[in-house]
Amino acid sequence: MEFTSLAIEAVKLIRPRRIPDARGYFAETWNRKTFLDAGIDVDFVQDNSSYSRLAKTIRGLHFQTPPMAQAKLVRVARGSIFDVALDLRRASPSFGRHVSAILTAAGGEQLFIPAGFAHGFCTLEPDTEVAYKISGLYSQKHDTGIAWDDPALGIEWPLKGREPTLSDRDRKLPRLAEAGSPF
Numbered sequence: 343m344e345f346t347s348l349a350i351e352a353v354k355l356i357r358p359r360r361i362p363d364a365r366g367y368f369a370e371t372w373n374r375k376t377f378l379d380a381g382i383d384v385d386f387v388q389d390n391s392s393y394s395r396l397a398k399t400i401r402g403l404h405f406q407t408p409p410m411a412q413a414k415l416v417r418v419a420r421g422s423i424f425d426v427a428l429d430l431r432r433a434s435p436s437f438g439r440h441v442s443a444i445l446t447a448a449g450g451e452q453l454f455i456p457a458g459f460a461h462g463f464c465t466l467e468p469d470t471e472v473a474y475k476i477s478g479l480y481s482q483k484h485d486t487g488i489a490w491d492d493p494a495l496g497i498e499w500p501l502k503g504r505e506p507t508l509s510d511r512d513r514k515l516p517r518l519a520e521a522g523s524p525f
Contacts, residue, residue, distance in 0.1 A: 343370070345380040348441040350434075353427045354382065354454040355443050356415075369450055371417060372475065382454060384413045386475035391419065394465045394472075399507040400499065401472075402462015403428050403488045403515070407524040410484035411457035413477040421470025422446040424500050425453050428460040428488060430523040438518060440497055447471075458525040460488050464499050464506065492517040 344357040360367040370376075377384065392401060403426065406412050416425055428440040444466070445451045455461050463472065490499070490512060499506070515521075 343373075343376055343380070345382075348427075348443065350427070350429055350436045350439060350441045352429075352456045353441050353459070354380070356452040356454060358450055358452065360450060371450075371452065372415065384456075384477050386413075386415065386477055388476050388479055389473065390476060391471060391473045394421075394470050394507070395468060396507050397465050397468050397470075398501055398504050399465045399470075400462060400490050400512065401509070402426065402512065403460035403490055404462060404485070405430065405460040405487060406478060406481060406484040407486060408484075410478050410481040411525070413457045414455045414461055415452055415475040416445065416455065416461070416463075417450070417452040417473055418445045418447045419471040419473045420447050421468070422448075422466040423463040423470060423472060424466060425463045426461065426497055427453065427455040428462075428495060428518075429458070430460055430488075431458040431525045432523050434458075437523070438495070440495060442497070462487075462490055464501070466500065486521070487512070487515040488521055489515045489517050494518060
């Protein structure tokens with residue numbers, strides 16, 4: 343696996359090695375020792391997936407508050423996404439800044455997002471399925487988020503003038519200045 347730090351060093355773009363043969367390919371997407379060797383010490387406890395029927399569907403920016411904060415390892419099983427990690431760590435020099443990456447099923451890229459970040463994505467094509475590992479169990483009591491369209495964040499979502507498909511919940515999330523940070 344190849345690990346690359348993005349502009350916020352704690353967030354890693356990971357490219358698993360694919361071993362091709364006549365049938366297709368094999369790829370290892372998670373190996374505790376390989377991640378430890380890369381400086382990522384996390385135990386994943388749950389796997390999730392989401393399916394979005396339409397392109398330009400935005401999910402996020404979501405996170406869980408301590409003590410139920412979660413690290414995530416995100417990959418695309420079908421389709422492609424514009425993936426975003428927003429730094430919510432108040433003591434971080436990159437607090438309130440974000441990084442993004444394009445993840446595709448065809449390329450097999452993954453994004454590691456540590457606890458202390460909000461996460462969201464925009465589907466780039468219809469029928470996109472996203473799979474992700476998380477380091478903490480889901481807790482509705484600790485589940486919250488930041489408005490995807492908060493102008494202070496400066497996220498340039500790839501909407502090309504189209505309105506995104508959003509959940510009612512995501513339409514009501516507060517801006518970062520209103521929500522503050524529990525990290």
